[in-house]
Amino acid sequence: MEVSAAYLPQEIFAPSAGADLPVPRVFIAPQRYVQGQGVLDGIGRYLSLLQAKRVALLMSARGSRNEGVRLLASIRTAGIESVVRTFNGECSLEEITAQVEALANERIDCVIAAGGGKCIDAGKGVAFRLGTPVVIVPTLASNDAPCSALSVLYSPEGVSTGAEFYPQSPALVVVDTAIVAAAPERFLVAGMGDAMATWYEARVCLLNPAARTTIGARPTLASCAIGEVCAQTLFAEGRAAAAAVAAHTVNEALETVVEANTLLSGLGFESGGLAAAHGVAQSFTAIPQVHARYLHGEMVAMGTLVQLMMESRPDEAARVAEFFASVGLPIHLGQLSVDASDAGALDVISERTLLVPFIGNMPRPVTAAVVRSAVLDAHRLGLSVAQRVGDAAYRRLQDG
Numbered sequence: 001m002e003v004s005a006a007y008l009p010q011e012i013f014a015p016s017a018g019a020d021l022p023v024p025r026v027f028i029a030p031q032r033y034v035q036g037q038g039v040l041d042g043i044g045r046y047l048s049l050l051q052a053k054r055v056a057l058l059m060s061a062r063g064s065r066n067e068g069v070r071l072l073a074s075i076r077t078a079g080i081e082s083v084v085r086t087f088n089g090e091c092s093l094e095e096i097t098a099q100v101e102a103l104a105n106e107r108i109d110c111v112i113a114a115g116g117g118k119c120i121d122a123g124k125g126v127a128f129r130l131g132t133p134v135v136i137v138p139t140l141a142s143n144d145a146p147c148s149a150l151s152v153l154y155s156p157e158g159v160s161t162g163a164e165f166y167p168q169s170p171a172l173v174v175v176d177t178a179i180v181a182a183a184p185e186r187f188l189v190a191g192m193g194d195a196m197a198t199w200y201e202a203r204v205c206l207l208n209p210a211a212r213t214t215i216g217a218r219p220t221l222a223s224c225a226i227g228e229v230c231a232q233t234l235f236a237e238g239r240a241a242a243a244a245v246a247a248h249t250v251n252e253a254l255e256t257v258v259e260a261n262t263l264l265s266g267l268g269f270e271s272g273g274l275a276a277a278h279g280v281a282q283s284f285t286a287i288p289q290v291h292a293r294y295l296h297g298e299m300v301a302m303g304t305l306v307q308l309m310m311e312s313r314p315d316e317a318a319r320v321a322e323f324f325a326s327v328g329l330p331i332h333l334g335q336l337s338v339d340a341s342d343a344g345a346l347d348v349i350s351e352r353t354l355l356v357p358f359i360g361n362m363p364r365p366v367t368a369a370v371v372r373s374a375v376l377d378a379h380r381l382g383l384s385v386a387q388r389v390g391d392a393a394y395r396r397l398q399d400g
Contacts, residue, residue: 010216044078119152147266190297191261202272227268328393332382
């Protein structure tokens with residue numbers, strides 16, 4: 001997994017070479033986070049915090065036909081000029097470069113990225129290169145990208161290729177829960193899969209003195225506490241929130257889980273650290289049928305079970321698997337279209353997981369054999385849980 005050299009936070013936060021100093025704790029966060037029904041219509045007012053006069057709006061063609069109408073209306077009402085750019089689907093360096101070239105002479109002073117995780121991450125890369133703040137308007141609660149100061153990069157074909165870090169967090173994150181409630185339930189549930197990993201990965205990093213966060217720092221107590229509350233929130237309210245989205249309604253359970261998926265998970269992973277759960281998830285993107293059919297959070301869900309088996313915590317893995325089964329997340333390889341007897345697929349997972357730098361945050365050395373064994377252990381556990389509690393929620397979301 002390559003890391004862009006455009007900005008390397010490790011060079012900023014790690015102690016100077018030769019200095020006999022401990023690694024500092026660092027907490028990262030956006031400047032403002034706004035969540036609630038109808039907040040999309042207030043974007044023009046919120047932009048006054050940035051004194052923005054001319055903005056670039058990056059969104060998909062679908063987004064332009066839907067949320068884009070409301071965004072542009074609010075922006076115009078506030079007397080702000082706008083340039084609209086269409087996001088073409090992959091957060092690749094090629095896509096980011098093309099958007100930057102198109103906007104280079106537009107004299108914008110802010111980039112608004114509205115859409116799913118890849119559009120949001122691309123918007124961060126565009127804003128960084130243009131030297132402007134970025135405003136994030138997620139239209140799904142399917143991942144924890146909105147609040148972070150990094151982008152996960154992909155090839156134009158969609159295979160994970162690395163990450164890029166930024167010196168500034170988003171200036172503003174605006175989440176309209178009415179839009180989240182109108183989206184398919186599967187997206188919110190995938191966000192729970194991504195968010196649940198936050199606590200388990202932060203816990204590993206907190207307990208391992210050698211572990212480092214994505215910016216090369218030690219985790220903060222605040223981020224780990226946030227990660228733990230994130231998991232507790234999902235266990236308590238996840239089923240009710242999924243039911244609310246299935247009914248396209250906004251209630252307190254949905255508001256709570258959207259905050260967990262977006263804010264708590266975003267703050268928790270970035271300042272708490274990543275470990276095997278996301279390492280395994282990134283490896284799944286190299287398997288064509290998984291990349292084509294499944295969402296990031298669905299891959300992370302399986303990665304979390306693998307990490308817990310790697311930690312020799314089968315009872316906690318079973319608890320998590322039962323929750324995942326109840327909301328419709330994958331809990332065994334077959335639910336990610338991977339045959340457990342496919343040696344080639346297992347080789348890809350085992351070998352690519354080791355290429356992700358944060359796999360080194362695990363407390364014991366991780367080899368390809370360790371990954372393979374944990375993957376199969378998690379798969380068998382998932383099969384047993386599926387037999388016991390059923391997979392109706394999973395089948396309903398995948399068929400829907």
